[in-house]
Amino acid sequence: MEKMKAALIYGVGKIGLEMVEKPTPREGEVLIKVETATTCGTDVKTYVRGYLDDVFPRLFGHGEVAGTIAAIGDKVKGWKVGQRVVAHNTAPCMTCENCIAHEYQGCLRMPEFNKLVKENPLRYFGSYQEYYLVPEHIVKVNLFEIPDDVEYEVACQLEPFSCAVNGSCISNVELGDTVAIIGCGPQGLYHMQVTGLLGATTHIMVDVSDYRLGIAKKIHASRPGKIYTINAAKENVEEKMKELTGGLGPEVIIEAAGFGETDEQAVRMVKKMGTVNFYAGAKPGTKVTLDQNMIHYRQINIIGTNHTNPFYVHKAWRLITSHAVDLKSIVTHRMKLDDIQKAFDILLTSKEAEKIAIIP
Numbered sequence: 001m002e003k004m005k006a007a008l009i010y011g012v013g014k015i016g017l018e019m020v021e022k023p024t025p026r027e028g029e030v031l032i033k034v035e036t037a038t039t040c041g042t043d044v045k046t047y048v049r050g051y052l053d054d055v056f057p058r059l060f061g062h063g064e065v066a067g068t069i070a071a072i073g074d075k076v077k078g079w080k081v082g083q084r085v086v087a088h089n090t091a092p093c094m095t096c097e098n099c100i101a102h103e104y105q106g107c108l109r110m111p112e113f114n115k116l117v118k119e120n121p122l123r124y125f126g127s128y129q130e131y132y133l134v135p136e137h138i139v140k141v142n143l144f145e146i147p148d149d150v151e152y153e154v155a156c157q158l159e160p161f162s163c164a165v166n167g168s169c170i171s172n173v174e175l176g177d178t179v180a181i182i183g184c185g186p187q188g189l190y191h192m193q194v195t196g197l198l199g200a201t202t203h204i205m206v207d208v209s210d211y212r213l214g215i216a217k218k219i220h221a222s223r224p225g226k227i228y229t230i231n232a233a234k235e236n237v238e239e240k241m242k243e244l245t246g247g248l249g250p251e252v253i254i255e256a257a258g259f260g261e262t263d264e265q266a267v268r269m270v271k272k273m274g275t276v277n278f279y280a281g282a283k284p285g286t287k288v289t290l291d292q293n294m295i296h297y298r299q300i301n302i303i304g305t306n307h308t309n310p311f312y313v314h315k316a317w318r319l320i321t322s323h324a325v326d327l328k329s330i331v332t333h334r335m336k337l338d339d340i341q342k343a344f345d346i347l348l349t350s351k352e353a354e355k356i357a358i359i360p
Contacts (some may be wrong), residue, residue, distance in 0.1 A: 002274075005360065006129035007294040007340045008122075009060040012050050013068065015341060020059075023123050025073035028136030030143065032085060035067040036152035037127040039356045040160060041185060044347050049283065055118050061127020062341075063089025065148060066155040070131060076327075077137065085153045086155040088142035088162065088313050089125060113137055122356030130360045141310050144317050153334075153357040154320060154327045157186075159308075161327060162316035164190035166196060170179065171252050172275040174190050175199035179249040180241065181244040182266060183280060184212035186330050186355050189219060191254050191279070192227075193325045200252070201225040204244055208233040209351040241269045254279050256296050260286045267291075270300055315347035331355045 004022040009015045029265035047050070054307045066086040072079055072313060079085075092099050092107035101108050107113075115122045116135065126135055146155045168191050174177060179200040185330045192203050202225055205216040213229040222228040241249065248254035249271035255263050256316045258280035264277045267290055278288075295302065308316075319325050333356040335343050343356045 004130040004338060006122075006126060007337065008057045009046065009299075011051050011058045013047060015060055015344065016336065017340065020122050020129075022131050023133040025133060026136075027074045028076060028139060028186075030069055030076060030079055030085070030134045031071040031347065032065060032067040032087065032134060032141050032161065033070040034065055034127075034130055034132050034360050035359045036157040037061060037129075037132075037360075038153060039065040039347060039358065040064050040127070041187065043127070044344070045281070047344055048348070049191065053118075055121050056123030059124070059126025059129060061125070061129075062134075062159070063087070063125050063127055064156045064159055064221045065127050066133045066152040067132065069170065073136075078145070079139070084146040084148075084152075084155075085310045086144050086146055086158050087132075087138055087352070088137075090140040091141035091160050093137060094141060094310070100301050102309075102311075104311075105307065109137075122280045126260060127336055128360075129357050130337075134191045144311050147305040147321055149323075150321055151328065156357070157327045157330070157355070158313070158317060158320065159184060159321065161190050161325070162308040162313040163187070163195055163305075165316040165319070166308040167191065167254065167277055167279045167310040168194035168317075170303065170305060171199040171277045172301065173200050173252050176177050176201050176270075177251040178202040178204065178245055180204040180206065180263045180266075182206045182251045182253065184209070184216045185256065186240065188254075188256040188323075189330055189354070190327075191256060192216060193223070194319075195252070195254070195320070196220075196223055196225060197324065203227045203342060204230065204241065204250060206230045206232055206237055211352040212354070215329060215332075215354060216335070219329050222326070237265065238269055243313065245271070249274060251275070253277070257280045260288045261286045264290065267300060267302065272298045273300070275301040275303065278302065280304070312337060331357050332335075333357070333360065336360075 096108040
């Protein structure tokens with residue numbers, strides 16, 4: 001039985017490296033030799049507080065993986081060993097009643113796909129390992145060949161970036177809008193770029209880290225439009241937001257930090273008839289208190305977006321491969337798989353880190 005090195009999570013705050021069985025692809029499956037995996041905010045949340053209905057031990061990681069095809073299962077068509085590829089970490093069946101109605105988040109076969117992973121926690125998914133197995137349903141819908149001019153650490157970000165593409169595209173951004181984004185982690189930086197492509201001409205970026213705000217300004221420097229930054233640890237965000245928007249507020253605010261307090265703040269700051277997207281997932285049990293009259297009389301549109309779907313995954317891949325967005329600047333560190341614990345220590349303690357590329 002051939003082995004591979006992999007990071008496993010054993011419970012909240014407990015990860016380690018082990019030699020586990022190297023998967024052999026079954027019918028319809030593709031095995032990727034991992035060249036790069038990037039850290040995910042969901043991995044940090046999982047490490048700190050666990051994930052919904054989690055099982056331990058299991059392969060650790062949320063599936064931000066790119067590499068080369070090492071082996072293919074029977075009946076796999078259109079793919080061959082040696083191709084540079086990236087796979088999204090989910091896919092609906094595309095054939096059930098809900099998928100036909102374009103309600104992909106409600107795919108009727110998703111419980112079956114989730115069960116496959118939970119019953120095989122040392123076989124499917126993860127990220128930080130030498131080989132990564134792509135199940136048949138994802139091979140059919142969300143596996144992509146990486147062009148030679150796209151780096152692995154950029155391609156890796158397909159999954160999280162496609163979530164931001166989904167969230168930005170349904171946030172009612174229009175030409176000439178001012179968009180405020182609370183949180184300059186990777187997701188906030190994705191949203192800044194996508195909402196700019198959708199027509200926003202002014203961005204107001206909010207964070208408590210000058211380092212992260214600096215990355216936002218660096219990425220925005222090559223793009224049209226204006227950018228303003230607010231350090232929430234040093235300035236009164238609501239007063240500054242009024243000053244920057246002539247007292248009106250931004251047309252769109254995307255909350256990409258994941259706190260109930262900033263969700264409430266976004267509702268207070270948004271322009272009359274504007275849109276607030278509760279984009280980031282908060283700690284389970286987080287409650288938000290809102291003034292009903294403020295929402296009613298100012299006609300504020302409050303939405304929440306979660307994950308993505310194949311339409312936006314494929315749109316995201318076009319943006320990546322056409323170099324319409326800068327994802328490389330979001331990778332701030334590069335480390336070996338052997339240093340996985342150190343990588344998460346950095347993510348948990350440093351305000352000067354975005355994504356870390358893990359190289360087996």
